Amino acid sequence: MATSKISHRPLGKVCVMNRALRRQQIQAAYLFMLPGLIFFLTFQIYPLIKAFQISLYRWEIMPGRASQFLGLANYLRAFQDPIFWLAMRNTALYTLVTVPGQMVLAMVVALALNRLVWGRVLFRTVYYLPVITSWVVVSLLFKFLFNSQAGLINFVLKDLLHLTSNYIPWLQNPGTALIAIMTLGIWKGIGWSMVIFLAALQGIPVELHEAAAIDGASRWQRFWHVTLPLMRPTLVFVLVMLTIGGFNVFIPVYLITGGEPMHRTETILTYMYNEAFNFLDFGYGAALSYLLAAIIFVLSFLQIRFLRRPVEF
Structure with a gap:
């Protein structure tokens, strides 16, 4: 066969x-x-290891001068540094204001766009444009808008609407300067959160809303008891990412106020940059960067640990 x-x-x-x-x-x-x-090893891992090494020394950049080993002295110095705590307070305040502001406004925009029949792509693009715009460009733009003499905000408030008798020194006063920086942070970040929220909204089965409506649930009740619980993983993800971004704020502060006046608008990254590159105290600057990384890691872990729950349909 x-x-x-x-x-x-x-x-x-x-x-x-x-x-x-x-x-x-x-x-x-x-x-x-x-x-x-x-x-990855060359440009990510090696710099991290080298930065930790630098944080343990009074690092010298001059050839022939030996760096003095300090151990954890740079880290202990930070806890006794009043400017560090001031920068930490400003960073935390910036995060506490901009993160909820971005999330709430982004959710409102996403809900509105989700109900549109036509023009959704156009409006989504318009709202996302600030996200892809350079931080340097928009920071200099806001610096002009809030200029105490020739700024557009003062022109509108005093010369057009006559709401104030004098020009407001927005960037010379620590409180109003932080308002300008926070406003920029919220405006620039709405589009990013909006796109993610819109994708999550479109992934919710329509049948769940219809069933809730048949049971007599109002629009607010459907949003609170149906939409938000199903969006919990997305909300936690956006919250963690925005918190990380908030603690890493640097460019707008550096370009708009430079941490002035008298360090009153200083944030952790601007303070770290000034210590390392203006005063050449690289050991202390590296220690500040690792302290910031530890704070971000702990906050992110706690947010994920206590807020993340499985979604049940």
């Missing part, structure tokens, strides 16, 4: 060939990953 001429390979030989093929596939995968891994 013809079938008797068909040779059957031993099962063991087939297993050996499969293992060899699998090994080749793994080796090929590692070869493709190697350039990215080298880049």
Whole structure:
């Protein structure tokens, strides 16, 4: 019979060939990953290790001068530094104001866009434009808007609406300067949160809202008891990401006020930058960066730990 001429390979030989093929596939995968891994180790891991080393020294950049080992002295110095605590307060205040502001306004915009029949793509693009605009450009724009003499805000308030008798020194007063910086942070971040919220809203089954409406639930009740619980993972994700971004605020503060007057608008990153690159105290600047990283890690962990729950349909 013809079938008797068909040779059957031993099962063991087939297993050996499969293992060899699998090994080749793994080796090929590692070869493709190697350039990215080298880049990651060179420009991410090595700088992190080097920065931690620098934080333990009074680091000298002059050739021939030895750096003095201080141990944890730079970290202990931060806890006794009043400017550090002032910068921490400003950073926390910025985060506490801008994160809820972005989330609430983004949710309102997302709900409005989700109800649109036409023009959704256009309005979504318009709201997202500030997100892709350079931080440098919009920071300088807001610096002009809140200028105490030639700023547009003062022109409107005093010369057009006559709501104030004098020009307001927005950027010279710490309180009003922080208001300008927070306003920029909220305005620029609404579009990013809006896109994520809109995607989450479109993923909620329409049948759930229809069933709630049939049961007599009002629009607010459907939003509170149906929409928000189903969006919990998205809300937690946005909250964590915005909190990280809030604690990393740097460019608008540096360009609009530079931490002035008298460090009253200083944030952690601007203070770290000034210590490291203006006063060449790289050890203390590196220690501040690691303290900030530890604070962000703890806050992110707590947010995920206590706010994240499984969604039940």
